[in-house]
Amino acid sequence: MIEFHLDGRSGVAPYMQLIQQVRQALRLGLLVEGDRLPTVKEVVAKVAINPNTVFKAYRELEYQGLVVARPGVGTFVTRTLTDQSLAAHESLREELRTWLAKARAAGLDDESIDALIATTVRTPTEEST
Amino acid sequence: MTAPALKAVGLTKRYGRHHALSDCTLDIPAGRVVGLVGPNGAGKTTLLQLAAGMLAPTAGTIEALGGHPASGADQLAKVGFVAQDTPTYANLSIADHLRFGAHTNPGWSQATAEERIAQLGLDPRQKAGKLSGGQRSQLALTMAIAKRPELLILDEPVASLDPMARREFMKALMGFTADDKASVILSSHLVSDLERVCDYLVVLVASRVQIAGDVDDLLAGHFRLTGPRRELAELPGGVDVIEESHTERQSTLIVRADVPLDGGSFTVEKLTLEDLVLAYLSKAMPARPAWESTR
Numbered sequence: 001m002i003e004f005h006l007d008g009r010s011g012v013a014p015y016m017q018l019i020q021q022v023r024q025a026l027r028l029g030l031l032v033e034g035d036r037l038p039t040v041k042e043v044v045a046k047v048a049i050n051p052n053t054v055f056k057a058y059r060e061l062e063y064q065g066l067v068v069a070r071p072g073v074g075t076f077v078t079r080t081l082t083d084q085s086l087a088a089h090e091s092l093r094e095e096l097r098t099w100l101a102k103a104r105a106a107g108l109d110d111e112s113i114d115a116l117i118a119t120t121v122r123t124p125t126e127e128s129t
Numbered sequence: 130m131t132a133p134a135l136k137a138v139g140l141t142k143r144y145g146r147h148h149a150l151s152d153c154t155l156d157i158p159a160g161r162v163v164g165l166v167g168p169n170g171a172g173k174t175t176l177l178q179l180a181a182g183m184l185a186p187t188a189g190t191i192e193a194l195g196g197h198p199a200s201g202a203d204q205l206a207k208v209g210f211v212a213q214d215t216p217t218y219a220n221l222s223i224a225d226h227l228r229f230g231a232h233t234n235p236g237w238s239q240a241t242a243e244e245r246i247a248q249l250g251l252d253p254r255q256k257a258g259k260l261s262g263g264q265r266s267q268l269a270l271t272m273a274i275a276k277r278p279e280l281l282i283l284d285e286p287v288a289s290l291d292p293m294a295r296r297e298f299m300k301a302l303m304g305f306t307a308d309d310k311a312s313v314i315l316s317s318h319l320v321s322d323l324e325r326v327c328d329y330l331v332v333l334v335a336s337r338v339q340i341a342g343d344v345d346d347l348l349a350g351h352f353r354l355t356g357p358r359r360e361l362a363e364l365p366g367g368v369d370v371i372e373e374s375h376t377e378r379q380s381t382l383i384v385r386a387d388v389p390l391d392g393g394s395f396t397v398e399k400l401t402l403e404d405l406v407l408a409y410l411s412k413a414m415p416a417r418p419a420w421e422s423t424r
Contacts, residue, residue, distance in 0.1 A: 006325060008321070008324065008325070011399070011401060013345070013348070014325060040307050041304060041307045041308065044300070044303035044304055044306070044307050045300050045301075045303070045304045045307075046300070047300075047325075048296050048299035048300040048303055048325060048326065049303060049325045049326060050162050050303060050306070050325070050326050050327060050328050051303060051306050051307035052160075052161070052162070052328045053325075053328065054307075
């Protein structure tokens with residue numbers, strides 16, 4: 001069974017952290033179809049968070065079609081997240097390496113590169129708006 | 130529709146000329162875990178004692194679970210109150226505490242109480258005065274939970290506990306909330322104590338409610354804007370500035386925006402709950418010259 005933890009300094013809302021941990025576990029195969037998620041009581045007794053936070057995360061996971069709640073029994077995984085984008089990773093990584101080499105050649109240090117990436121990711125592009 | 134956990138209109142408590150609580154209006158839905166945050170002396174204890182019926186208001190009204198706080202035995206059975214620093218009777222044993230609870234609370238669950246004491250690994254014959262701070266707080270919480278209240282009010286329950294005992298206390302309190310679907314109101318002067326457990330927040334400073342609301346809504350409606358100073362006037366309507374600071378070239382603003390925010394040339398960032406509370410604290414507290422003189 002999955003065990004949750006919370007990062008108080010990440011800036012990510014607690015319910016979102018729970019969702020991300022389930023999705024991550026599904027991607028890595030740590031959770032598979034038919035597995036039961038811990039009950040709300042079990043989660044709050046482990047990580048000391050508001051039960052509504054857990055409800056909210058589980059509802060969202062259900063909405064995403066990843067789990068189903070069976071009243072009185074528990075919440076069960078209905079689907080794994082086999083990552084279709086995995087195949088694309090290697091070629092994207094190659095392109096990124098080429099780009100990084102260019103950036104370093106242009107005199108950017110790691111900090112400038114991080115800043116450039118962070119601001120670019122956060123700036124809405126025309127396709128995403 | 131269930132009655133709100135707490136509803137106050139124009140609630141005011143004065144001691145002579147001193148305002149402990151001024152014109153406080155709140156409408157907190159049932160079934161929430163409410164964090165009441167504010168510096169020491171802000172009026173948190175006064176508000177909680179008014180809600181529990183231990184004080185009478187000078188003006189205005191307050192209702193807990195739809196009832197008048199001091200209206201009688203029925204109301205007292207529904208509302209649990211754990212006073213500051215989780216007091217217990219030093220000379221009474223744990224078993225005596227439970228017996229006392231059973232005699233004074235109509236809804237008392239002895240099974241719940243005994244189960245919790247066993248889980249904590251405590252000997253019922255032990256005197257409360259011999260317990261550690263963490264154990265004493267757990268005993269006080271056990272008493273409050275076994276009473277099976279619909280609304281549980283806790284005044285600074287973890288202030289005097291070490292981090293480990295705090296975590297254990299919060300785990301137990303959240304377990305109770307998950308089981309009983311009760312409403313909980315707890316106060317602290319530290320946001321970090323409440324951040325994980327609360328889904329509703331009330332910020333009280335200098336006897337007044339500065340802001341109250343659903344934590345997710347609050348986080349979604351507040352932003353930090355940073356940008357070049359000259360473009361300050363570009364802020365759109367519907368945006369309230371909570372806090373601002375300026376250097377010659379840069380402005381940093383904490384704003385509340387109920388409309389989607391297009392920062393323009395400002396960088397828009399989300400706030401943590403702690404930053405949000407601090408912005409309201411500094412808004413409500415006059416600047417402290419002491420800070421400047423220590424530079």
